[in-house]
Amino acid sequence: MSSETSPAAGWGYAPIGTDNVPTHCGGYALREGGADWVCGACDEHVRVGDIPGWTARTDATLAPTIPGVGSTTRG
Ligand SMILES: [Zn+2]
Known part of the structure; x- marks a missing residue:
């Protein structure tokens, strides 16, 4: 009924x-190389660029500040 064109x-x-890993069938996908990944359960292939909202976080996001180190506590 509903045509899935995605x-x-x-x-x-x-x-x-620090990375984003594609998920499918309730589990993580395996990297085949580059932007190509394959589901470990159903062998479905995907390119990360086709995943809605995908963003590669590697080297794209700086390491967040770790709380607790040098934190100024007022009280
Ligand atoms: Zn799958």
Whole structure:
């Protein structure tokens, strides 16, 4: 009934450390190389650029300031 034209239907992503990893079938995808990833469960291939909202965080986001070090506590 509903025609799914999205090339990355069912794909999402989750942050792992400083990277974003594509997710499918409720699990993480495996990297084939470059922007190509494959689902470990159903062998569905995807390019990260086709995932809605995808953003590569590696080297794109500076390390956030770690709270606790040199924190000024007032009280
Ligand atoms: Zn899958």
